[in-house]
Amino acid sequence: MTPLDLPAPSETLAWMKERAVAGLARARELADGLRSSPPSDATETLKTWDEISLELGNVAAAASLLANVHPLEDVRTASEGAEIEVDRLVTELNQDRALYEVFAGLTVPEDPLAARLLEKTLRDFRRAGVDRSDEVRARLKEINERLTELGQEFSRVIRDDVREVRVTPERLAGMPEDWLAAHPAGEDGLVVVSTDYPDSVPARMFVHDAGVRRDVTIAFLERGWPHNDAVLREMFELRHELAGLVGYADWPSYDAEVKMIGTGPAIAEFIDKIAEAADGPMRRDLDVVIERYRQDAPGGTAITSADLSYYQELVRKEQLDVDAQLVRTYFDxxxxxxxxxxxxxxxxxxxxxxxxxxxxxxxxxxxxxxxxxxxxxxxxxxxxxxxxxxxxxxxxxxxxxxxxxxxxxxxxxxxxxxxxxxxxxxxxxxxxxxxxxxxxxxxxxxxxxxxxxxxxxxxxxxxxxxxxxxxxxxxxxxxxxxxxxxxxxxIPAELVAKMRAADDFGKGIQARQQMFYAAMSYRFHEERPAELTQRMVELQDRYAPTSWIEGTHMFANFGHLGGYSSAYYTYMWSLVIAKDMFxxxxxxxxxxxxxxxxxxxxxxxxxxxxxxxxxxxxxxxxxxxxxxxxxxxxx
Missing domain, CATH: 3.40.390.10 (Collagenase (Catalytic Domain))
Structure with missing residues (x-):
């Protein structure tokens, strides 16, 4: 076996199209064989089905990657089209009653992995609506295809919406010297700070000028707005409709069935369990941050995300003796x-x-x-x-x-x-x-x-x-x-110990921030609110450590609403397991x-x-x- 032989960038468009055509054709050929003359042996039947998965996976994986990384727009567009074609065929196969009857009639194999595959395959058929009417199955196909298009559109808008803040060099006091050297002022005398991570993260952590921090934060939070508001609302409605058509109360219930957590309501219970456990640690650390914030903003009672990273870093530097700019000099x-x-x-x-x-x-x-x-x-x-x-x-x-x-x-x-x-x-x-x-x-x-x-x-x-x-x-x-x-x-061991202590300092804050994201992920799908911004603000008030910056719409660039849908809780669920394994x-x-x-x-x-x-x-x-x-x- 040898790894994949990838084409040159200029040849990728033809390669991707050819790969998609060949893979889809082979999958259809194998499926036709299963319908017309399935193997008599259950394991051999499952191997043919698994070969179909391999063919479709080879198309979908390359298409997903290239849609997100290739420098040529026509390749990205063609790759998105290939993803849609794969999803369309997957839906078609999983709704095919003739194929379903082949697998439903199999004797459970003695091999435990083959038996596991059969169990999951039958579940996939059921979740795709194979037992529903022709009209329902046709609607499910429409929904699945549209959801793929919406997911691509949502991600594409976020990917391409890179915003800039332009400021005079003196307003960037506090930024690392190497960053400043790499960002000279342009002919207009201004320095460009983009919303890409290598710019926005240090700007929000280190710039002394509160106005710059706020401008960069707002630009970062506004990516994808207003376009993605309508995209998301349609996505949530279609996911809910899909779940209902195959017998589930809502999308979180449909989605959770195939996860460790098992049920939709269990997601809400888990979010509140973590939020409650993190409440004390969050308030303890947030009090320290706000006290430091008040030294610069007398009378301040709440802090926004435009200032949180900056003041957390000040606390770590001034009280915990960790200078992030010194730390970064060790990480070339x-x-x-x-x-x-x-x-x-x-x-x-x-x-x-x-x-x-x-x-x-x-x-x-x-x-x-x-x-x-x-x-x-x-x-x-x-x-x-x-x-x-x-x-x-x-x-x-x-x-x-x-x-x-x-x-x-x-x-x-x-x-x-x-x-x-x-x-x-x-x-x-x-x-x-x-x-x-x-x-x-x-x-x-x-x-x-x-x-x-x-x-x-x-x-x-x-x-x-x-x-x-x-x-x-x-x-x-x-x-x-x-x-x-x-x-x-x-790097000195003493500094690493201080870094660890400084990181622990904000873990309650971080946990509550994650629960805000998780609650938004879950509630948007469970409730499908007409006003996403209003619901986001309510959830931020309930769970997040920081107050809302008026006029911002971070959900429009919260990319996990695409792939993770209602299940952003999984980051914290996984962390519980990770801590136990460690x-x-x-x-x-x-x-x-x-x-x-x-x-x-x-x-x-x-x-x-x-x-x-x-x-x-x-x-x-x-x-x-x-x-x-x-x-x-x-x-």
Whole structure:
């Protein structure tokens, strides 16, 4: 098996079109065979169905990636079209009664994975409305196609809506020197601060001028507005209609059925449970921040997101002795990337071999991944880590190919937007987090079934392995292996300890912010309010640590409303599990091979071949609990 041979950027349009046509045709051919002359053996029938998934997945994965990263607009547009075609065929196949009868009549195979696939396949048919009337199934097809279009439109608007704030250089006092050097004033004497992360994050953290912080924050929060307001309202209505047509009370109930949490109402209960647990820690830390804020704004009683990051950093610097600008001098991007590969290679017994291959952009760095123990070629990863026009604006792992034993190697892509120079430590943590998804994809890409390949667990578990990997970005001995200043001096352990304490300082604030996002995600879908802004403000008042900035509409660029829909709670649900899993590691020896190997083999490598709760229990030797998270939050 060899990795995918990607075309040159100028040849990608024809390649993507050809790949889509061939993959869709092959899937239809296989489906026709199942209808007309299905294999007599249940396992062979399931293998044919899984081959259809592989063909469609190969089209959809490449299309999703290229729609978000390719520099040519016509390629992005064609890729979005290919995604729609795949979704249309998936809906068609899952609503096909003749195919359903083939699978409904199968004897449950003795092989447990084949039996698991049959169970999930029958569930997919039911959730697609295979047992509904012709009229209902036709409407479901229309809804699914329109939802794909809306999801693409929502993401595209956010991706392309890069806003700018233009200010005189003196108003940027407080910004890091390397940032200022990289952003000279233009002919008009003004410096451009964009809403891309390498500009907006440091501006909101470091600029002394409150007016600049506010302008940058408002520009950031207003991305996607007003266009996405109508997009989202239509999306929520269609999701609700879809759920009702297949027998569910609402979209959250439909969506939660296939997740660990199980039911829609359980989402609301979980959000309030976390909000209550975080209330005391939030108020304790917020009081400190507001007290510092009042030194500059006498009489101030509330703080907005335009000032929160700045004053949290002041508290960390003045009271906790952590200067974020000093911290960032230890995190040169090139050293961090090399360190990430070294750390994860050592932890999981992997070797990354840099390779020169054709990709969609010159920024992309590619590596073949090998298992150290036997030099087995496990897959390929591509790192696309810097911002550019037309590129996805957040941080995520994209699949290029799913790995299936004897069929194809897994390939994954990390898509982020980091500085090319010095990095904030928060961004280092994000890089470790997202790389956790990439490792999960590669390590779980060697099973027999496409359905269970890669990050194929329940959606509210997928963040847990990545959140746990963040812990290695907070350990002094780990960081000292790659974090060094311009003179080559490693980051002091004392500074890392202070960084950890400073990060813990705001964890209650962060938890409540996450619950605001989760509540918005859930309530928008459950209630489908006519006035999204008004409902957002109400939920912000109830859950968030900061007050609303009048006239802003952050939901219009909250990209998780597309992919995560009503389930943004999953980040915190996963964190509960991540904290419990990390409790199995010895903090004095994070590279201990026995526990790291057990975690790799019990949690990551199986992919979706077991329920997530069983994977965690296999690793911990017991079911996961809330205890480790609660203790961490209260500390």
């Amino acid at each position: 991007f090139g050293k961090v990337r090399a360190g990430l590969l070294d750390v994860t290679g050592r932890l999981f017994g992997l070797r990354y071999e840099p390779i020169e291959v054709t990709t969609w952009h010159e920024d992309v760095a590619s590596y073949d991944v090998f298992r150290v123990a036997d030099s087995t070629h496990l897959g390929r990863v591509h790192l696309d880590l810097h911002p550019r026009e037309g590129k996805y604006k957040h941080a995520a792992q994209f699949t290029l190919t799913d790995g299936v034993a004897g069929r194809q190697l897994p390939e994954g892509v990390l898509v982020c937007n980091f500085s090319r120079g010095l990095m904030e430590h928060d961004h280092v943590v994000t890089l470790f987090h997202e790389f956790g998804h990439l490792l999960h994809h590669v390590l779980a890409g060697h099973g027999e079934w496409t359905r269970f390949a890669g990050v194929a667990t329940e959606w509210d578990f997928v963040e847990a392995p990545s959140q746990m990997l963040e812990e290695w970005a907070w350990d002094a001995s780990v960081l000292q292996g790659f974090a060094s200043d311009a003179a080559g001096e490693p 409790s199995a590691f010895d903090t004095a020896d994070l590279f201990a091979p026995d526990v790291a190997g057990r975690y790799r083999d019990k949690v990551l490598a199986p992919g979706g071949s077991k329920d997530a709760a069983d994977l965690v229990a296999d690793f911990l030797g017991r079911p996961f609990t809330f205890d480790a998270y609660a203790a961490w939050l209260a500390d």
